[in-house]
Amino acid sequence: MFFSKIYKSWKGIQEEKYKRILLGFDTDLLAKAFSGKVLDLGSGSGFFEKFLQKEGFNLSKWVCLDPDMDMLGRSGGFLCMLGSGNYLPFKPGSFDNLICLDSIHLIREDFFWVLKPGGFALVSLFYNPGNLEDRRKFLKERIGNMETVKEFQIEGRESEIFILARKR
Ligand SMILES: C[S@@+](CC[C@H](N)C(=O)[O-])C[C@H]1O[C@@H](n2cnc3c(N)ncnc32)[C@H](O)[C@@H]1O
Incomplete structure (x- = not known):
C-alpha cells in the first residue's frame, strides 16, 4: 500500500515530532x-x-490497530491488530485512553465510543500554513x-496540530 512504501523514510521526522509531543505535556x-x-x-x-518504549513507558496494555499489513509487519513488542477504525471489534468503553496520530482524516466513522468516560484521546493532523484553521475545525468537529x-x-519538518480531549 501507499503508506508502507514511503513510511520508513519518515522515521527521523516522526521521532523529532514524538520528542516534541512529550514536551507538550506536563x-x-x-x-x-x-x-x-x-x-x-x-x-x-x-x-x-x-519511541515510547525507549523513553521507558510500559505499553503492555496498548493495542495498535492499522489496516495495512505491510505497516504492521514491522511492529514488535506490543499487541498489533489488523483492522480499520471504521469497524472496531471492541465493546463500548473498552479503552482507558486513545491516540490517533495523523490518521483521523482516513477514518470515516466515529470511534470515540471505545473510550471509557473520563478517558483521554490524543488526536493530531498535519497542516500547512494555508490550512491550519481548517484542520483545527476538522479535529474539533x-x-x-x-x-x-x-x-x-x-x-518542524512536518507541522502538526494536536488536541488532547477528555470524554465527559
Ligand atoms: C500517516 S500514517 C500515521 C501513522 C502513525 N499514526 C504515526 O503517526 O506515525 C496513517 C496511517 O493510517 C492508517 N489508516 C488508513 N486508513 C485507516 C482506517 N480506516 N483505520 C485505521 N487506520 C487507517 C494507514 O494504514 C497508515 O498507517
Whole structure:
C-alpha cells in the first residue's frame, strides 16, 4: 500500500515530532493519558510505540490497530491488530485512553465510543500554513462534545496540530 512504501523514510521526522509531543505535556497529564489500556488507531509501523518504549513507558496494555499489513509487519513488542477504525471489534468503553496520530482524516466513522468516560484521546493532523484553521475545525468537529484539555502545534519538518480531549 501507499503508506508502507514511503513510511520508513519518515522515521527521523516522526521521532523529532514524538520528542516534541512529550514536551507538550506536563508529566502528570502524560502519565494519565498514556496509561492503562490504550488504543492507537492508525498506528502504522508503531514508530510512536517504539519511541515510547525507549523513553521507558510500559505499553503492555496498548493495542495498535492499522489496516495495512505491510505497516504492521514491522511492529514488535506490543499487541498489533489488523483492522480499520471504521469497524472496531471492541465493546463500548473498552479503552482507558486513545491516540490517533495523523490518521483521523482516513477514518470515516466515529470511534470515540471505545473510550471509557473520563478517558483521554490524543488526536493530531498535519497542516500547512494555508490550512491550519481548517484542520483545527476538522479535529474539533471530530471530537464532538468531548472536553478539550490541551491543544498545541508542532512546527518542524512536518507541522502538526494536536488536541488532547477528555470524554465527559
Ligand atoms: C500517516 S500514517 C500515521 C501513522 C502513525 N499514526 C504515526 O503517526 O506515525 C496513517 C496511517 O493510517 C492508517 N489508516 C488508513 N486508513 C485507516 C482506517 N480506516 N483505520 C485505521 N487506520 C487507517 C494507514 O494504514 C497508515 O498507517
